[in-house]
Amino acid sequence: MLPLLFTDLDGERMRLGFIPKDMDDRWFIFFENGWLYFHRSWTGDCIFGVKLDGFPGGVRVTDAWASRDTSRYNSPGAEVETAQIESLVRECLLADRAL
Numbered sequence: 001m002l003p004l005l006f007t008d009l010d011g012e013r014m015r016l017g018f019i020p021k022d023m024d025d026r027w028f029i030f031f032e033n034g035w036l037y038f039h040r041s042w043t044g045d046c047i048f049g050v051k052l053d054g055f056p057g058g059v060r061v062t063d064a065w066a067s068r069d070t071s072r073y074n075s076p077g078a079e080v081e082t083a084q085i086e087s088l089v090r091e092c093l094l095a096d097r098a099l
Contacts, residue, residue, distance in 0.1 A: 004061040004086060010094055011052065011059030018092040027092055038088060045072040048085055 017030040020041040038048040051063035067073045
Protein backbone atom coordinates (compact mmCIF):
# COMPACT_ATOMS: atom_id res chain seq x y z
CA MET A 1 0.00 0.00 0.00
CA LEU A 2 1.27 3.44 -0.86
CA PRO A 3 1.94 5.63 2.15
CA LEU A 4 -1.20 7.46 3.16
CA LEU A 5 -0.58 10.51 5.33
CA PHE A 6 -3.16 12.44 7.33
CA THR A 7 -3.15 15.36 9.76
CA ASP A 8 -3.46 14.85 13.51
CA LEU A 9 -7.05 16.13 13.31
CA ASP A 10 -7.82 13.61 10.57
CA GLY A 11 -6.31 10.89 12.77
CA GLU A 12 -8.63 11.85 15.62
CA ARG A 13 -11.63 11.72 13.29
CA MET A 14 -10.51 8.36 11.89
CA ARG A 15 -10.24 6.86 15.38
CA LEU A 16 -13.90 7.75 16.01
CA GLY A 17 -14.89 5.24 13.34
CA PHE A 18 -18.15 5.09 11.43
CA ILE A 19 -21.46 3.60 12.52
CA PRO A 20 -23.97 3.02 9.73
CA LYS A 21 -27.17 5.03 10.12
CA ASP A 22 -29.30 3.29 7.48
CA MET A 23 -29.25 0.51 4.89
CA ASP A 24 -27.45 2.75 2.39
CA ASP A 25 -24.39 2.85 4.65
CA ARG A 26 -22.53 -0.29 3.67
CA TRP A 27 -19.60 -0.09 6.09
CA PHE A 28 -19.07 -0.27 9.84
CA ILE A 29 -15.59 1.01 10.74
CA PHE A 30 -13.97 1.00 14.16
CA PHE A 31 -10.55 1.63 15.70
CA GLU A 32 -8.96 -0.80 18.14
CA ASN A 33 -5.36 -1.33 19.27
CA GLY A 34 -3.89 0.85 16.53
CA TRP A 35 -5.96 -0.66 13.71
CA LEU A 36 -8.97 0.55 11.74
CA TYR A 37 -11.25 -2.38 10.87
CA PHE A 38 -13.64 -2.14 7.93
CA HIS A 39 -16.64 -4.47 8.20
CA ARG A 40 -19.47 -4.85 5.73
CA SER A 41 -22.51 -3.52 7.60
CA TRP A 42 -25.00 -6.04 6.19
CA THR A 43 -22.95 -9.19 6.80
CA GLY A 44 -20.51 -8.15 9.53
CA ASP A 45 -17.63 -9.58 7.49
CA CYS A 46 -14.28 -7.89 8.16
CA ILE A 47 -12.85 -6.97 4.75
CA PHE A 48 -9.95 -4.58 5.45
CA GLY A 49 -7.59 -3.70 8.29
CA VAL A 50 -5.42 -0.57 8.32
CA LYS A 51 -2.66 0.12 10.87
CA LEU A 52 -2.33 3.76 11.92
CA ASP A 53 0.79 5.24 13.47
CA GLY A 54 1.64 8.76 14.54
CA PHE A 55 4.58 10.61 13.07
CA PRO A 56 5.75 14.23 13.30
CA GLY A 57 3.01 16.22 11.64
CA GLY A 58 0.21 13.67 11.62
CA VAL A 59 -0.87 10.08 11.19
CA ARG A 60 0.19 7.58 8.57
CA VAL A 61 -0.91 4.16 7.40
CA THR A 62 1.94 1.75 8.13
CA ASP A 63 0.30 -1.56 7.21
CA ALA A 64 -2.89 -2.86 5.66
CA TRP A 65 -4.51 -6.14 4.74
CA ALA A 66 -7.57 -7.35 2.87
CA SER A 67 -9.58 -10.51 3.39
CA ARG A 68 -8.70 -13.35 1.06
CA ASP A 69 -11.74 -15.44 2.08
CA THR A 70 -13.35 -15.79 -1.36
CA SER A 71 -16.64 -16.90 0.17
CA ARG A 72 -16.96 -13.41 1.69
CA TYR A 73 -14.91 -11.13 -0.54
CA ASN A 74 -13.59 -11.35 -4.11
CA SER A 75 -10.45 -9.28 -4.31
CA PRO A 76 -10.14 -7.04 -7.35
CA GLY A 77 -6.38 -6.76 -6.63
CA ALA A 78 -4.12 -4.75 -4.35
CA GLU A 79 -4.13 -1.57 -6.46
CA VAL A 80 -7.94 -1.37 -6.48
CA GLU A 81 -8.10 -2.24 -2.76
CA THR A 82 -5.67 0.56 -1.93
CA ALA A 83 -7.85 3.05 -3.77
CA GLN A 84 -10.98 1.63 -2.11
CA ILE A 85 -9.50 1.92 1.40
CA GLU A 86 -8.42 5.51 0.74
CA SER A 87 -11.87 6.32 -0.62
CA LEU A 88 -13.60 4.76 2.42
CA VAL A 89 -11.39 6.74 4.80
CA ARG A 90 -12.12 9.99 3.01
CA GLU A 91 -15.86 9.39 2.44
CA CYS A 92 -16.85 7.65 5.67
CA LEU A 93 -14.38 8.99 8.23
CA LEU A 94 -13.23 12.40 7.03
CA ALA A 95 -16.15 13.77 5.03
CA ASP A 96 -18.28 16.42 6.66
CA ARG A 97 -21.62 14.74 7.19
CA ALA A 98 -24.85 16.38 8.16
CA LEU A 99 -25.82 15.49 11.74
